Amino acid sequence: MAESAVRPIATGENLLPLATGIVAQALRAGASDAEVTIREGDEFSTTVRMGEVETLKESGSRGVGLRVLLQADNGYRVASTSSSDFTPEGIEHLVRGAVALAQVASVDPFAGLPDPAEFGQLSGDLGLCHDDVYSLPIEERIAWARRAEAAALAVDARLLNSDGGSFDAATGHRIFANSRGFSGQYRSSYCSIAVSPIAQSANGEMQRDYWWSQARAFRDLEDPESVGREAARRTLRMLGARRVPTQQAPVVFAPEVARGLVGAVFDAASGDAIYRGASIFTGKLGEAIAHPSVTIVDDGTIPGGFGTSPFDGEGLPSRRTVIVEGGILRSYVLNTYTGRKLGMKSTGNAGRGLAGNPYTAAGNLYLEPGAPSAQEILRGVPRGLYVTRLLGQGVNLVTGDYSRGAAGLWIENGELTFPVQEITIAGNLKEMLRNIAAIGSDLVFRSSAVAPTLRIDGMTIAGE
Numbered sequence: 001m002a003e004s005a006v007r008p009i010a011t012g013e014n015l016l017p018l019a020t021g022i023v024a025q026a027l028r029a030g031a032s033d034a035e036v037t038i039r040e041g042d043e044f045s046t047t048v049r050m051g052e053v054e055t056l057k058e059s060g061s062r063g064v065g066l067r068v069l070l071q072a073d074n075g076y077r078v079a080s081t082s083s084s085d086f087t088p089e090g091i092e093h094l095v096r097g098a099v100a101l102a103q104v105a106s107v108d109p110f111a112g113l114p115d116p117a118e119f120g121q122l123s124g125d126l127g128l129c130h131d132d133v134y135s136l137p138i139e140e141r142i143a144w145a146r147r148a149e150a151a152a153l154a155v156d157a158r159l160l161n162s163d164g165g166s167f168d169a170a171t172g173h174r175i176f177a178n179s180r181g182f183s184g185q186y187r188s189s190y191c192s193i194a195v196s197p198i199a200q201s202a203n204g205e206m207q208r209d210y211w212w213s214q215a216r217a218f219r220d221l222e223d224p225e226s227v228g229r230e231a232a233r234r235t236l237r238m239l240g241a242r243r244v245p246t247q248q249a250p251v252v253f254a255p256e257v258a259r260g261l262v263g264a265v266f267d268a269a270s271g272d273a274i275y276r277g278a279s280i281f282t283g284k285l286g287e288a289i290a291h292p293s294v295t296i297v298d299d300g301t302i303p304g305g306f307g308t309s310p311f312d313g314e315g316l317p318s319r320r321t322v323i324v325e326g327g328i329l330r331s332y333v334l335n336t337y338t339g340r341k342l343g344m345k346s347t348g349n350a351g352r353g354l355a356g357n358p359y360t361a362a363g364n365l366y367l368e369p370g371a372p373s374a375q376e377i378l379r380g381v382p383r384g385l386y387v388t389r390l391l392g393q394g395v396n397l398v399t400g401d402y403s404r405g406a407a408g409l410w411i412e413n414g415e416l417t418f419p420v421q422e423i424t425i426a427g428n429l430k431e432m433l434r435n436i437a438a439i440g441s442d443l444v445f446r447s448s449a450v451a452p453t454l455r456i457d458g459m460t461i462a463g464e
Contacts, residue, residue, distance in 0.1 A: 015040070016185050019177040022066060022091055026179075029099045031068035032076065033113050033179045035314075037352055038064045041172035044134070048145040049164040056142070062086065065354030068098045075109035077102045082354040110340045113314070118346070119182040120317040127304035129187040130217035133169040141167045144193055144224050151228025152197040156236055163196035163208060165228070169218075174309075176352070182315035190306070191218050195231045201239045207419075209234040209389075214446060216304050234388070237409065241419035243463040244410060250384035251425055251459045252377060252411065255442060257390050258451035262367050264395045264402075264429060265296055266449075269323050269331070270360045271338025273397055280400040280430055281329055289329045290433035293370060296324040298333060300348065300363025307364040307448030313352030318363055321347045327433075335360055367451040370439030374453040377438045379414035385461055386411055387425065400429040424462040432456050 019036040026034035040062035047055040065082040079101035083094045136144070149165030169191040177183040194212035211231035213222035253261065273279035281289065300318030302308050309318050314336055322330050332342065335350035335358045351361025378386065391405030407421040427435075440453030 015173070015175045016177070016183060018086070019064075019175045020183055022064070022095065023177050023179050025091065026066060026068050026095050026098065029095050030070070031099055031102070031179070032071040033069040035067045035113070035178040036064065036176070037313075037354055038062075038175040039172065039354060041170060043168070043170035044138075044141065045166065045168045046138075046142050046145055047164045047166045048142060048149055049162055051146055051150070053142055054164060056138075063354050064091075064094065066094050066098045067355075067357070068102050069111060069113070070099070070102045072107040075107045076111040077105040077107055078111050078357065079105050080355045080357070110337055112336075112340075113178055113180050114316060114336045114346065116180045116182075119180065119315045121184045121311040121315075122301060122317055123310075125303075126186075126301075126308055126310060128216060128308060129171065129189045130219075131171075131189070132218040133171065133189045133191040135218055141169070145195075148193055148195040148224035148228040148231075149197070151225040152195050152232040152235075153228075155229055155232035156199070158199045158201060158236065158239065159197045159232055160200050161198040163198060163210075165195040165224075166193065168192045176311070176313075176315060178315060184311050184315065186310050188216075190214060190216055191221060193221055193224055193227055195224075195228050197228075197232055197235050199235045199239055205239060207235055207238040207241065209238060212446075214306070216306070238407065238419045238421070241407065241421040243422050244385075244420055244461065245464050246460070246462050248458055248460055250381050250411075250437065250455055250457045251461070252381060252384060252386045253451075253454040253456070254386065254388045254408070255440075255444065255450065255452055256446075257387050258367070258454040259447070259449045260390060261429075261432070261454065262296055262365055262451045263362075263449050264397070265324065265433070266298065266333060266362050266365055267395075268397045268429070269329070269333050271332050271334040271342060271344075272360055274332050275338055275341040279397050281332075284329050285332065287329055288327050289430070290324055290327040291436040292327040293439055294324055294327050294433065294436055295322065295368040296366070297322050297368060298347075298349065298363050298365045302364045302445075305364040305445060305448065307362060309363070312348045313350035313358045313361065314346070316346055316348045316350065319348045321349070333360055333362070362449060364445065365449040366443060366445070367439065367454070369441045369443040369452045372438055372440055374440045374442050377440055377453055377455050378411060378416065380438065381411045381414060381455065383413075384411045385409075385420060385423075385425070386416060395429060400431075402427050402429050402432060420463075422463070425459050426462060427456070427459045432459070
């Protein structure tokens with residue numbers, strides 16, 4: 001098997017001048033303002049199942065997106081186009097298409113680029129890109145996936161099968177420029193290892209679970225054996241799962257599922273939902289919406305964070321925004337458009353694809369940790385559910401109604417006793433936030449949205 005280059009495929013040479021040149025070309029073609037996004041990247045992925053290579057992929061991609069604005073009497077007409085054709089003819093077609101589309105678009109009084117005084121970007125090394133994600137030859141990357149799977153299957157004779165072990169690596173390069181004087185670029189990388197074993201009991205019952213490690217740099221990945229053993233532990237503990245009677249009881253969310261609640265708070269505080277009146281937080285700024293122990297932060301400046309970037313999708317510097325502080329809703333999360341709709345300033349939360357308008361995106365979103373350990377929280381529960389897996393979406397941001405399929409472990413007298421599945425947990429997000437009884441100290445940034453162990457009292461567990 002041939003060894004791939006240890007350096008990423010995409011180099012990013014001359015792409016910033018290309019972006020600014022496309023902006024100038026759009027203005028010459030009649031645009032009042034223009035924004036250009038260029039993204040290039042490469043990725044490697046392999047999956048090994050029962051020791052054999054099942055998938056092996058290495059690819060590179062590059063694309064350019066143009067958004068143009070034509071000024072009208074009471075706003076702007078806006079349109080966007082995208083392409084993977086970087087030839088002069090391809091760029092000319094991109095520009096002509098965007099301007100032609102904008103000429104027939106409706107006028108939006110809230111559209112428009114940010115004020116130039118708002119532009120900026122974080123300086124210094126944010127630790128986002130590490131070339132060592134490609135430091136392993138292909139054979140060793142496959143070997144890492146094999147090692148993770150083998151370590152999982154070796155834990156117990158009941159681990160008879162596997163959904164596979166995987167190793168992934170990628171690098172990316174983002175360039176952004178607009179007609180108001182902003183231009184910037186940055187590179188990023190990540191690599192990950194994961195495994196999902198399948199256990200089977202003597203009576204034929206089967207369970208699967210998984211575990212993973214992800215990092216910006218290869219040197220920060222957990223070793224494959226520890227990932228495999230943890231995946232095995234999580235899978236084996238679910239053997240013999242059963243339903244429990246319908247009841248109201250405390251629910252303890254493991255960190256990997258608690259982060260979904262933090263994401264729901266972000267979505268409810270998003271300017272898109274607020275200006276439409278489609279959120280439980282509409283009109284609630286400055287009011288208590290959660291237990292006083294709750295502080296939720298969105299921070300795009302954390303060095304090495306999976307949600308870190310020097311600037312957002314509109315060229316505003318990334319920043320730290322406290323959404324909830326001491327239970328009080330302190331800020332909505334906004335891009336320029338939603339901010340104008342609400343008469344507010346952007347919070348630097350603009351996300352961007354190659355085509356389309358900016359959307360609202362999180363940086364590193366987290367619930368600030370508390371003092372007790374996860375074990376201490378569990379010991380404080382006389383009878384309840386420890387949730388390790390959730391199914392479905394289940395959050396209505398308009399009403400706050402919350403209902404999710406769930407699986408996990410039953411708690412009796414502070415101890416984990418038996419596995420539970422085929423149940424539903426339900427409540428209302430407004431009440432759930434107020435009924436948070438404990439927040440753990442075990443906050444680990446395994447992704448861009450994270451939370452520690454979380455106990456919520458008074459939820460309905462629907463089972464038998």
